[in-house]
Amino acid sequence: MLLSTLIVVLQEILEAALIISLLLVICRLRGASGRWVWPAAIAGAVGAALYASLIEEVSLLFDYTGQEITNAALQLGIYLCLAASALLMGCGTERRERLLRLTMTLAVSLAVVREGFEILLYQSGLMASPELVTPLLVGATLATGIGASIGALFYYGLLSVPAAPRRTLTLGLIALFGGNMLSQAALMLIQSDWLPGGAILWDSSALLPEDSLAGQLFYALVGYEATPSLTQAIAYFGGFTLLAGLAVAATRRGDNPFTQDHRP
Amino acid sequence: MKVPLLPRIAALAALIAAPLAIAAPPVVEIEIRDHLFFPSTVRVPARTKVKLVVINRDPTAEEFESYELNREKIIPGGATSVIFIGPLAPGEYPFFGEFFPKTAQGRVIAE
Numbered sequence: 001m002l003l004s005t006l007i008v009v010l011q012e013i014l015e016a017a018l019i020i021s022l023l024l025v026i027c028r029l030r031g032a033s034g035r036w037v038w039p040a041a042i043a044g045a046v047g048a049a050l051y052a053s054l055i056e057e058v059s060l061l062f063d064y065t066g067q068e069i070t071n072a073a074l075q076l077g078i079y080l081c082l083a084a085s086a087l088l089m090g091c092g093t094e095r096r097e098r099l100l101r102l103t104m105t106l107a108v109s110l111a112v113v114r115e116g117f118e119i120l121l122y123q124s125g126l127m128a129s130p131e132l133v134t135p136l137l138v139g140a141t142l143a144t145g146i147g148a149s150i151g152a153l154f155y156y157g158l159l160s161v162p163a164a165p166r167r168t169l170t171l172g173l174i175a176l177f178g179g180n181m182l183s184q185a186a187l188m189l190i191q192s193d194w195l196p197g198g199a200i201l202w203d204s205s206a207l208l209p210e211d212s213l214a215g216q217l218f219y220a221l222v223g224y225e226a227t228p229s230l231t232q233a234i235a236y237f238g239g240f241t242l243l244a245g246l247a248v249a250a251t252r253r254g255d256n257p258f259t260q261d262h263r264p
Numbered sequence: 265m266k267v268p269l270l271p272r273i274a275a276l277a278a279l280i281a282a283p284l285a286i287a288a289p290p291v292v293e294i295e296i297r298d299h300l301f302f303p304s305t306v307r308v309p310a311r312t313k314v315k316l317v318v319i320n321r322d323p324t325a326e327e328f329e330s331y332e333l334n335r336e337k338i339i340p341g342g343a344t345s346v347i348f349i350g351p352l353a354p355g356e357y358p359f360f361g362e363f364f365p366k367t368a369q370g371r372v373i374a375e
Contacts, residue, residue: 124325226331
């Protein structure tokens with residue numbers, strides 16, 4: 001039980017940990033504060049508890065596909081927040097800074113809602129059995145520790161990259177994360193029959209199984225799928241290209257905090 | 265010869281809508297009881313979209329998950345849910361309950 005709890009919780013935490021690290025790296029590089037991350041995480045946790053408590057009602061909506069539609073909306077919301085952040089991050093005015101903090105806060109909150117509600121549902125179902133409480137709590141604590149460590153590793157790893165490639169790398173990773181969000185949203189809409197799936201493009205499950213540790217990590221990082229459908233691929237690459245384009249255009253404008261690099 | 269615009273639009277709409285309206289996808293039911301899937305082997309027609317109706321009789325939530333089918337959905341305790349799968353190439357597609365992976369195992373066979 002401990003191990004399966006650890007795996008379930010870690011899977012959910014990884015994605016949120018990665019986006020938090022990426023956005024914090026951007027703040028650090030721009031010489032801005034990252035303290036907004038705490039209220040964002042708390043707001044996300046409250047949202048996750050609300051979503052989990054309403055799950056039965058939500059599941060009934062849209063002909064029993066309310067969960068997919070809600071998740072797709074959350075993922076689309078994360079994407080839009082990242083796109084808005086990419087646009088704003090090249091500017092330095094006080095008003096734009098406040099807006100940027102807001103879009104980043106919202107992106108993290110939505111990510112925590114999306115991942116957190118699954119953890120809560122998993123935990124709440126099992127907590128009813130007294131003998132499971134200890135392994136559940138230990139598993140969840142370990143998973144949180146491992147997830148946070150991977151996030152920290154990622155944060156310091158990115159900061160230790162030399163300045164010029166780091167900028168490209170950070171923006172590239174944000175764009176990949178955005179593409180991943182849109183692709184996951186597309187998958188939810190396919191699952192609820194709102195979008196056609198299209199052909200399966202390839203099968204790399206023999207090369208890199210999705211249930212392997214590397215597969216899971218790649219899933220969290222870049223949305224790895226062993227058997228992606230055409231619709232998902234279009235969403236992924238469309239989302240990636242648009243976000244990368246926005247980020248490049250915004251940071252190209254000469255005198256801006258991101259390119260000045262405030263890292264001490 | 266000039267054909268009025270409205271009938272032309274209607275004809276075009278009918279042409280586009282016809283294949284969509286052909287038939288509702290076949291429905292297959294799966295029940296979850298005591299963290300097990302019933303039936304654990306589900307046969308579905310290949311190359312056709314299928315509507316899986318998953319009924320969770322347990323009080324605890326379960327997550328229907330399949331890497332091969334590219335599907336993942338939480339089924340709250342005591343709730344009924346719908347998952348669309350396919351169209352699938354003929355073959356076997358394992359699925360499992362992520363919250364109770366040791367017991368909740370099954371497979372979809374598309375033929």
